[in-house]
Amino acid sequence: MFSRQLYIQIIVRVALLSGTIFGMAWHIVRSPDVSLAIIYGLIALLTGVMLVRFMNTTNRKLAYFFQAVQNEDSTLRFSEKLGGKSVKDLNRELNRVNRMISDARKETREQERYFSTVVEHASTGIVTFDGQGFVHLANSAARQLTGTDPLTHIRQLSRRDPKLFECFTTLSPGENALIRLRDGDNTRQLALRSSEFRSPGKNLRLIAIQDIKGELDERELDAWIKLIRVLTHEIMNSIAPIVSLSETLAELNKEKACPETAHTTAQGLEVIRERGNNLIEFVDSYRKITRLPKPKSVEFGAQELLEKIRILVSGEPNTENVSFQLVSRPENLRLFADETQVAQALINIVRNALQALEQVKDAKIEISAFSDSERRPCIKVRNNGPEIPADILEEIFVPFFSTKENGSGVGLSLSRQIMRLHGGQLFANSNSENGTAFTLRFPAKRNHTDTESFSSKEIPAEAGTSK
Incomplete structure (x- = not known):
């Protein structure tokens, strides 16, 4: 609409300029009196100046508009109340286009912020x-x-x-x-x-x-669990009839066979029964790995848990030769987990530490509770025993793996599965300077009522109860 009004304005001014020029030329040719021609000339000059001014005003507005667009200046506004109708229409359209460009830029910035936030929090x-x-x-x-x-x-x-x-x-x-x-x-x-x-x-x-370490650990543990279930099922199916049959034969031989044969047969069957029962007990110990119940999580204090662990392991061998240090920073640190299962995991780890410290002078075990940099509660069990070689450190959580002559290789595997069921992690680190440390890392509990229970960094165990 405004373009038609602009064209009309230009056409009127051009027509007026052309008419005054034509009138001035006609009077110069037809009449010796040049006064009227001069008047026509002045009118033509004034009309030309008005045309140039009109065109410059429009061009300046367009130039300002494009400069504002280039500089991303959305504050530029043209008056929609002053000037003729064509000028008002032009100003109105320029303002409308400027608002459209400004809105498009705002939408683009919002999308950029949205995608930046998504990428940042991925x-x-x-x-x-x-x-x-x-x-x-x-x-x-x-x-x-x-x-x-x-x-x-x-x-x-x-x-x-x-x-x-x-x-x-x-x-x-x-x-x-x-x-x-x-x-x-x-x-x-x-x-x-x-x-x-x-x-x-x-x-x-x-x-x-x-x-993907967590996913790899879970898949590895799942594979071991499936294998254990198959093995235990097949072993139990094979051993149970052997034990039952040996008991029956032993009774029959005691009643009907001659004394010497009965004694020898009964003695051999007794050995079979004894070994079979031992094997059943052996298999039952491994069933623990695949039959852990779902954790019943409750909120409890970390310091109280550490004190319980210290009491529960007090009867273990070598405890009289080991100095214990317990610390919780802050003291009111709270955990949300199955206290019984977590205690069992810690007992398994402390038992391993006690065995590792049998030949160590000034043996120490430090059990500390803290929150890591990601606001996740952690419990660390550190001992000053000998360094675990890197190749063995990678295998200690594998079921049945043990460096001890009479070890079952179940304790650490069971502890890691307990942490897995809690949605947490259990990992180990060992070196000659700091000894060996096992860290239980729990998932952060959202909207925790005790904000002080999450510190920004680990506080090393410096003071606590010591033996």
């Missing part, structure tokens, strides 16, 4: 970088998993772990890689996947990172 680590290695995006999960914050160039990863940096630089688009990364007392099993896309003006590489 559990999968995401890193994008260009051909020179400069990082364009690294969300919080990526910075946490790689242990590098801030992450501005992938070369920073070489200081964290050279193998991790090598994976980032050599992984081709579409390829996957697994890398083991130490994180303090914990070990991360990172799965990396690479892809490539083009951003305006450059090619970018995207690396997606996931910590």
Whole structure:
């Protein structure tokens, strides 16, 4: 609408200018009196000036408008009440277009903030970088998993772990890689996947990172549980008839056979029965791994649990030669778990520690409760015993694995499954300087009523009850 009014304004002014010029020329040719021609000339000049001014005003408005659009200035407004109808219509349309552009920009920014928030809070680590290695995006999960914050160039990863940096630089688009990364007392099993896309003006590489150690541990434990169930079922089916039959034969031989044969047969059958019963007891011990009940979680104090553990293990061998230190920081730290099952897991770990300290002078066991940097309650059992070799440390949670001559290899496997059923983790770390530590990490309880029970870092055991 405003364009038609603009055209009419221009046509009227051009027609008026043309008419005055034609009138001035006609009077110059037809009449010797030039006064009227001069008047026509002045009118033509004034009309031309008005036309130029009109066009410049419109051009300036358009120039201001485009400059405001270029500078993302949404505050520019043209008056819709002053000037002629065509000017008002032009101003109105320019304001409308400016509002549309401003609304589109706001919507784009909101979408950018939304997707940025989604990427930042995604559990999968995401890193994008260009051909020179400069990082364009690294969300919080990526910075946490790689242990590098801030992450501005992938070369920073070489200081964290050279193998991790090598994976980032050599992984081709579409390829996957697994890398083991130490994180303090914990070990991360990172799965990396690479892809490539083009951003305006450059090619970018995207690396997606996931910590799959928990999933691998769960699948490994599930496989062991299935195997144990099959083995125990088959063994029990085979042993039970043997025991029953040996008992029957033993009774028959006592009644009917000659004294010497009966004695020998009965003695052999007695051995069979004894070994069969031992085997049944042996199999029953392994059934514990596959028959753990679902945890009945309640809230309880960490300090009270540590005191109970100290009392429960007081009758174990070698406790008189070991100094115990218990600490909970803060003292009112609360846990939400099955107290009985967690206590059993801790007892198994402390028993192993007591056995490891049999030949150690000034033996110590420190049991500390704290909250880690992610507000998750933890319990750590540390002893100053000999270092566990790395190849053995990887196997200690495997069912039936034991370095002890009479060990069953069930205790630590059972403890890890207890933590798994709680949605938590159990991991170990061992070195010659700090000894061996087992850490039970529980999931954070949301909306916890006791905000002081979550500290920002671990407080080492310095004081507590000591023997």
